[in-house]
Each structure stands twice: as C-alpha cells, then as structure tokens.
Amino acid sequence: MGSIYLIRHGQASFGADDYDVLSPIGIRQAEVLGKHLSDLEIRFDRCLSGDLRRQQDTAKHTLLQISANGWVTPSIETDSAFNEFDADAVIRSLLPGLLPEEPEALAILRNGAQNRAEFQRLFARIIQRWVSGDYPADGLESWTSFVERVAAGLQRILVQAQSKDNIAVFTSGGTITAMLRLITAVPAEKAFELNWQIVNTSLSRVKFRTTELALASFNSQVHLQLLKAPELITFR
Known part of the structure; x- marks a missing residue:
C-alpha cells in the first residue's frame, strides 16, 4: 500500500x-x-x-x-x-446574519489576537452555519463545493500514484x-x-x-x- x-x-x-x-x-x-x-x-x-x-x-x-x-x-x-477555504470570505458573508444574536461579534473578530477564546467561539458558530448549507451567499464557495474541490485534488493524486x-x-x-x-x-x-x-x-x-x-x-x-x-x- x-x-x-x-x-x-x-x-x-x-x-x-x-x-x-x-x-x-x-x-x-x-x-x-x-x-x-x-x-x-x-x-x-x-x-x-x-x-x-x-x-x-x-x-x-x-x-x-x-x-x-x-x-x-x-x-x-x-x-x-x-488550498484552505477562504475563512475571511465566510466570515464576511455570514457574520451579518449572526449579529442580532452576537452584537459584539464584529469587534471581537477584528481583534482576534486579543480575544482568542471568544474569536474561536464565534468562528466555530460561523463555520457551523457555513457547513450546514442553510445560509447560502452569492459568490461564496460552499462547504459542498470545497469538499468537491479537495476530492478532485485527491483523485488526481491517486490516478498518478504508484502502488507504494x-x-x-x-x-x-x-x-x-x-x-x-x-x-x-x-x-x-x-x-x-x-x-x-x-x-x-x-x-x-x-x-x-x-x-x-x-x-x-x-x-x-x-x-x-x-x-x-x-x-x-x-x-x-
């Protein structure tokens, strides 16, 4: 193998x-x-x-x-x-819908290095929305499209690989x-x-x-x- x-x-x-x-x-x-x-x-x-x-x-x-x-x-x-998914684009696209629940989110995300725990909590919430597919945004690579992109790269590796x-x-x-x-x-x-x-x-x-x-x-x-x-x- x-x-x-x-x-x-x-x-x-x-x-x-x-x-x-x-x-x-x-x-x-x-x-x-x-x-x-x-x-x-x-x-x-x-x-x-x-x-x-x-x-x-x-x-x-x-x-x-x-x-x-x-x-x-x-x-x-x-x-x-x-490549990694565009985390900044995901945040920009999905943050506005989260602000009614998280009114301090923008300030926290802008100063993530000083608010690491809160940044991670909010980022995880945004990623959860992105992965769910329930919050589509124009021009944003979806989770499904991202997985398909990675799958295509993996397939290219396998097609060219020798057995060992x-x-x-x-x-x-x-x-x-x-x-x-x-x-x-x-x-x-x-x-x-x-x-x-x-x-x-x-x-x-x-x-x-x-x-x-x-x-x-x-x-x-x-x-x-x-x-x-x-x-x-x-x-x-």
Missing part, C-alpha cells in the same frame, strides 16, 4: 496584517518536522502543496531540513485544490477536515470538531490501494512533543 501524509502548515501570523506568513515558531515547527521525518527515514516520492504562502513555505523548510540530513527530496508540486508511493501534501486544517469527511464519511459537524484539534505541522496518514483509502493516523505531533517545548504546540 502507498501512503499520503497530510501535513498542516506551520503557525501563521494570526492577528497580523497578512495571516499567510509563517511566524518564527511556524518556521521552527517545519524544521523540526523535517528532522523528524529524516530520522524516521521516510522518503517522499512526491510532494504537493496548495499555493498559499504558508503551505508552500512549510513544505520548503521541511524539505530543506530533510535534504540537509542527506536525503534526496522531490520538487514541490502545486495544486490549488489543497509515499506522498506528502502540505495543506491546511480545513482541507484535512474535508479529507476526513471524504475518507471516513464522518458528518461534517463532527469533522470540524476534530478540525479544531489539528496542530500546526501535525501529520495525518492515509493509506491507499488504487482508489481505496483508509485513515491510518490523525494529528500526530510527536515531533513537537519530544522537544518538551509547549510553545511549539499551536493551533493557528
């Missing part, structure tokens, strides 16, 4: 003007992951990433560390199917959630309960045989835990 390693990007710049930039911790997480993978002697036959900067840079820093330890690494292929390939996919938490939905048929709401637990640079492994898929592991973060540095365990 072959394996697809779903790797969430390193910590991005939450609260900054441009979220799509790895923080110093995010770079460190990627380097630690690369060292861990080379220590395990996991060789990747292919490496894919979405085209978001945080995904691409996580892949680059991880592979640089692997190659620094003497291992040959593949080039990074880009497939936008593995090890394939790395550097992506985002929402994309991994969509993969869980596709592979395990877990309800979307339950999948997002798992989403909130996905650690930056964690590994989820999917085994495949032709088009048959099985989730072998989820959200492994041992490469970070072994360092006994709690600041490296991040979720955004």
